[in-house]
Amino acid sequence: MSRDPVSGGAPPLSPVRDSLASPPAGLRDVLYPESARIRGLCRRLMGCFSTHGYDPVMTPLYETEHALRRGVLRRGESEWIRFVDPDSGEVSVLRRDMTPQVARMAASRFRNRPVPWKISYEGQVSRRMRGRSKRPRQVTQVGVECIGLGGALGSDPAVQTDSDTAVLMAEAAAAVGLGQAQIELGHAGVARALLSLVPVEVRGGLRQALVPKDQAQVKRILQGAQVPQEVVDCICGFMDAYGDPSVLGQARKISVPGPVSNAVAGALNHVQGVTARLERLGMGDRLHLDLLEPRDLTYYSGLRFGLLSPGPGELVASGGRYDGLLHSYGVEQPAIGFAFDVGHLLWALECDGASPGMDVLPRVVCAGPSGQHAQALREQGWSVNVLPGSPTLGDALAYARQWNYQGVVWSDPDTAAGELAAVRVVDSREARWGTVEAMVKSAGWFLKRNS
Amino acid sequence: MPKPSTREEATTSRPLTIAVPKGRILQQLVPRLSRSGTDVQSLLDDDRTLIRMDDAGQLRFLLLKPDDVPTYVEYGVADLGIVGRDSLQERGGDVYIPLDLEIGRCHLAVAGKKGQPLREREDGRPLRVGTKFTGLAQQHFKKKGWPIETVYLQGSVELAPLVGLTDVIVDLVESGRTLEENGLEEFETIQEVSTVVIANRVAMKLHQTEIQRFLKALTAGAAS
Numbered sequence: 247m248s249r250d251p252v253s254g255g256a257p258p259l260s261p262v263r264d265s266l267a268s269p270p271a272g273l274r275d276v277l278y279p280e281s282a283r284i285r286g287l288c289r290r291l292m293g294c295f296s297t298h299g300y301d302p303v304m305t306p307l308y309e310t311e312h313a314l315r316r317g318v319l320r321r322g323e324s325e326w327i328r329f330v331d332p333d334s335g336e337v338s339v340l341r342r343d344m345t346p347q348v349a350r351m352a353a354s355r356f357r358n359r360p361v362p363w364k365i366s367y368e369g370q371v372s373r374r375m376r377g378r379s380k381r382p383r384q385v386t387q388v389g390v391e392c393i394g395l396g397g398a399l400g401s402d403p404a405v406q407t408d409s410d411t412a413v414l415m416a417e418a419a420a421a422v423g424l425g426q427a428q429i430e431l432g433h434a435g436v437a438r439a440l441l442s443l444v445p446v447e448v449r450g451g452l453r454q455a456l457v458p459k460d461q462a463q464v465k466r467i468l469q470g471a472q473v474p475q476e477v478v479d480c481i482c483g484f485m486d487a488y489g490d491p492s493v494l495g496q497a498r499k500i501s502v503p504g505p506v507s508n509a510v511a512g513a514l515n516h517v518q519g520v521t522a523r524l525e526r527l528g529m530g531d532r533l534h535l536d537l538l539e540p541r542d543l544t545y546y547s548g549l550r551f552g553l554l555s556p557g558p559g560e561l562v563a564s565g566g567r568y569d570g571l572l573h574s575y576g577v578e579q580p581a582i583g584f585a586f587d588v589g590h591l592l593w594a595l596e597c598d599g600a601s602p603g604m605d606v607l608p609r610v611v612c613a614g615p616s617g618q619h620a621q622a623l624r625e626q627g628w629s630v631n632v633l634p635g636s637p638t639l640g641d642a643l644a645y646a647r648q649w650n651y652q653g654v655v656w657s658d659p660d661t662a663a664g665e666l667a668a669v670r671v672v673d674s675r676e677a678r679w680g681t682v683e684a685m686v687k688s689a690g691w692f693l694k695r696n697s
Numbered sequence: 698m699p700k701p702s703t704r705e706e707a708t709t710s711r712p713l714t715i716a717v718p719k720g721r722i723l724q725q726l727v728p729r730l731s732r733s734g735t736d737v738q739s740l741l742d743d744d745r746t747l748i749r750m751d752d753a754g755q756l757r758f759l760l761l762k763p764d765d766v767p768t769y770v771e772y773g774v775a776d777l778g779i780v781g782r783d784s785l786q787e788r789g790g791d792v793y794i795p796l797d798l799e800i801g802r803c804h805l806a807v808a809g810k811k812g813q814p815l816r817e818r819e820d821g822r823p824l825r826v827g828t829k830f831t832g833l834a835q836q837h838f839k840k841k842g843w844p845i846e847t848v849y850l851q852g853s854v855e856l857a858p859l860v861g862l863t864d865v866i867v868d869l870v871e872s873g874r875t876l877e878e879n880g881l882e883e884f885e886t887i888q889e890v891s892t893v894v895i896a897n898r899v900a901m902k903l904h905q906t907e908i909q910r911f912l913k914a915l916t917a918g919a920a921s
Contacts, residue, residue, distance in 0.1 A: 377789035379768040428903060459901075462797035462893070489905055534902050559773020559897050560791075 272374075272383030279650055280592075284386060287422050287588055287595075288368045291388045294418040300366035300390050305347035311337040316574045319346045321545040325373040327383070340372035345571070345583060348391045353575030361394020361579065380560075382589070389565070389585030390414065396569060396580025399435070399512045399548065405519035408549040408567060411582050412520065413527060415563050419553055422591065423600040427555040427562060429532050431520060432539045434546035434566065435513035439506035440484060440538070443477045444468065452481075456540040459485055476503055481538075488536040491521050497537050513548075520549060545571075551584065557597030558590035612655045613642035619655060630655070712755050713907050716770055716778035718763035722892055725800045726779055733918030735911075755907075764788055767895060776900035776908065783869060783890045787830045793896040796912050799919065801892040805833060807884045808876050809858050809865035815884035817843055818864070827857035828867035837867070837887045855879045 269275060276284065292302060311328060314320065327340045341347060344367045356363045368388040375381040392411055397404035412429060419427050437456065441449050448471045455463040461482060468478045483500040487493045494514060502510045517535065524533060539550060548567035555562050565584020572579045609629040612620045614637065620630045631651065633642055642654045717723055723740070731737045739749035740758060749758045759775055767790030770778040779798070783805055807815060807826075818824060823844040828834045831847040838845045848863050855875060857863040869890060870876065870883055894912065901908055 378791040379771045379788070380791070430902065458792060458794045458895075460794040460797075460893075463794070488902065536902070554899050554902055556899070556903060557773065559771060559899055561899070 270383075272381060274384065283592055284588055287591060288386070288388050290422050291418050291586060291588075292366055292368055294421040295366040295390050295414070298364070298414055300364045300392075302366050302368070303348065303351060305341065305344050305351065305367060305369065308338045308340045309347060309350075310334075311339050313350070314339055314346060318545045318568060318570050319349075319574050321346075321542060322373070325375055327372050327374050341369075342373055343371050343585065344369065344387060344389065345391060345568075345585070346574075348583075349393075349571045349581065350575055352391070352393050352579075353572055353577040356393075357577055363393040363579075364390070365393070366390045386588040387585045388588055389563075389583060391581060391583035393572065393581045394579045396567070396582070400515040400519055402519075404548075405516065405523060408516075408551075408582060409520045409523040411565070411584065412524065412549075412551045413529075415551065415553060415565065415584050415586075416529065416532070418586070419563065419591075423595055424553075424555060424562070424591065424598065426532065427553045427594070428534045429524065429529060430534045430536055430552040430554055430561070431517055431524075432536045432550045433513040433517050434539075434543055434548060434550055435516075436484060436510055436537050437540040438543050439502075439509040439513070440481050441540070441543070442506060443480070443503055444473055445471055447471075448473075453540045453543070456481075456485065456538065461485055474503075476501060484538040487538060489534065491525070491530070491533050491535060493535050493537065494518055494521065516549060549582070553586075555594040555598070557594035558587075560587070560590055562586065562590045562594050608652055609650075610653045610655050611642050611646045611649075611651045613637050614639070614656055619657075623655065711904075712750065712757040713777065713904065713911060714757045714759065714775045716759045716761050716766045716775035716780075718766055718779060718781075719760050720763065722763060722779060722781060722801050723760075726798075726892070729798065729800060729915065729918050731918075733914035735914065756911075767792060770895050770897050773897045773899060776897055776904055777911070778895045779892060780895055781890055781892050782888075783830060783833070785893065785895065787832050789832075790895065791898065793898060793901050794893050795896055795901070795908075796894040796915060798892045798894060798915065802890070803869045803871040804889050805830065805867065805887040806870045807837070807865055807867055807887065808855075808870070808881050809884060811880055811882045815865060824865065825863040826865055826867055827854055827863035829854065830867055833887065834867040855881055 296302070308329075308331075310331070311326075314326075315323075322342050325342055327342075328337055329340070330336070331338045348365050348367060352363050352365065366389065369386070371385050371387055372383055373385060374383060390411075392407065395403070395407040397407070412431070416427070416429055419425065437453075441453060444452055448467055452464065452467050455467055464481065464485065465478065468481065480500055480502055484497065487497040487500075494517065497514055514537070517537070521533060521535070524530065534554060545568055546566045547569040550564075550566035552561040552564035563584055563586040565582070567580070567582040569580040571581050610623070610631070611633055612623070612630050613633045620632045623630045631649075633645060637645070639654065639656055642656065645651075646654050717726065717740070727737050727740055730740070735756065736751040736753060739751055740760075742749065747760045749760065750756070751758075759769060761769060763780060763784050764787075766775075766778040766780040767785055767788050769775040770792050771790045778792070781801055785792075785794075809815060823846045824838070825846045825848060826834050826838070827848045827850045829849065829851055831849055834845065834847055848857065850857060850866075854866045854868045856879075857866055858881065859879060865884070866881075867887065873883060876883060894915065896908060
């Protein structure tokens with residue numbers, strides 16, 4: 247049997263049927279125009295962060311497992327995708343999120359610089375999700391970390407930093423067209439304090455029942471553990487403490503057992519401080535509080551916040567304060583940050599009827615004798631694909647349709663060469679004729695017709 | 698007319714979408730919904746449509762296979778869903794569970810042939826367990842430290858130990874009559890099962906007013 251000179255002996259793939267032509271389960275190829283939308287969203291979000299002084303960094307695709315198995319860095323361990331690095335022989339982990347990497351980078355490279363360290367990042371992370379229906383293994387994240395600013399619970403500096411970070415999240419969402427999303431606020435200190443009221447052996451099961459707000463199961467667990475009724479009433483009361491900012495008043499009426507009353511009051515005061523600042527900024531009717539959120543309690547240390555919008559069924563962005571993170575790398579600095587899930591953001595924008603993140607200048611095919619106009623159009627920022635040879639106008643239109651181009655630039659052969667050209671709107675067959683200068687001026691009309 | 702606030706915009710002008718399971722649970726659910734004041738006529742219509750609206754246009758029901766309910770809710774195409782705890786725990790779902798309806802009560806149990814008590818096999822072969830709930834069965838026997846081999850079965854699970862396909866079964870037990878009639882006995886209970894309302898994590902907050910109103914009516918319906 248003769249060897250295939252291209253593949254080195256392997257039989258050629260049948261591109262349609264062969265399973266090797268598909269990416270591994272849970273991973274996907276992203277094609278135009280979705281790819282352009284995602285890149286556009288990333289660019290705008292990063293641009294917004296840049297205007298607030300956040301410098302972009304790029305992190306490695308993976309870390310050694312050894313480096314991630316300390317303290318709060320173990321967050322999401324059940325979702326890690328591990329492999330053995332063939333060079334070092336060490337078990338390694340594809341990055342699940344970039345915050346631990348940014349913390350490592352900051353602790354080692356910026357420790358001698360004055361705070362705050364303001365860092366932004368974008369890229370894909372890999373997760374192995376189980377126990378749920380939605381199991382994407384590749385997620386595009388864009389986020390920020392603000393390291394070195396904090397303060398005592400409820401203090402003015404802490405409230406200001408936390409508020410500013412939540413506002414930045416909302417501002418970035420507005421910058422890409424999601425200006426009315428609800429902002430969720432909570433505090434890790436409430437769940438941590440309330441869980442400490444029950445015997446250690448039932449805390450794991452109780453936390454698991456608190457995550458889905460499963461009141462029936464929570465009552466069963468607490469009664470089974472013969473927890474005092476005061477504790478049962480307190481925990482069940484806080485389970486219902488979600489909604490508009492008036493739930494803060496409702497929460498303050500709940501009788502909190504003595505040992506944790508100061509911790510809970512401190513957390514509520516802090517949320518109240520942040521809420522008041524956001525209300526002063528005109529965001530009052532966009533606030534949603536959820537005072538008992540028990541996820542990732544070893545990771546978050548203070549305020550938690552997220553962005554709620556119809557569409558993906560999950561938070562569009564989420565984050566919070568994790569003052570213990572840098573400690574894992576030997577640096578004592580408070581930290582706060584958040585990240586957008588760009589897939590969820592795109593979903594929310596499309597649900598909102600927006601046309602998110604696309605390029606703002608036309609994307610066209612240039613064919614036939616009009617090729618000479620291509621460079622002039624590119625200088626105006628147009629995306630121009632010059633087709634080789636001498637395709638007919640029909641061939642150029644067919645190509646443009648298949649590849650999602652918005653139009654075709656075509657010279658009229660009956661007029662003086664180089665003087666006139668046409669932009670043809672692909673789907674409606676509408677056309678505008680004129681000079682290159684006139685075409686550039688008509689970009690607004692062109693995009694409007696193709697939006 | 699004043700412009701509605703953002704919060705009002707998020708909670709008006711759309712029906713609440715509820716994923717309901719076809720079959721046994723639906724039969725028990727309809728009287729409960731009816732007592733809560735919900736217009737259930739569309740659920741009683743004898744046709745094959747999978748989307749049913751109430752007359753007021755406030756509720757939209759999606760009729761699904763029970764195992765699919767958590768998926769529709771987690772993705773957010775349904776705000777709420779009605780599902781057994783067994784399906785929810787077996788399939789998994791990142792959803793809220795705001796209300797236990799306490800209907801469809803039964804329990805998940807290990808059962809086998811009468812007179813052959815549950816124990817690890819002496820020949821060292823892992824216990825062979827026939828079940829639709831392979832995940833919950835694995836979890837249960839893992840806690841006991843017993844290695845098992847699960848055999849996935851969709852129905853008539855009681856047959857498996859009778860013909861030697863499996864050593865035991867893990868299945869839902871309501872009255873125990875089916876086990877009795879097939880010469881089987883229950884060895885141990887894994888967990889109690891009932892029907893719960895689940896909610897999408899974002900919908901529960903964006904449409905809190907309507908969802909709470911619906912849940913309160915359901916709770917009141919149980920008491921009446």
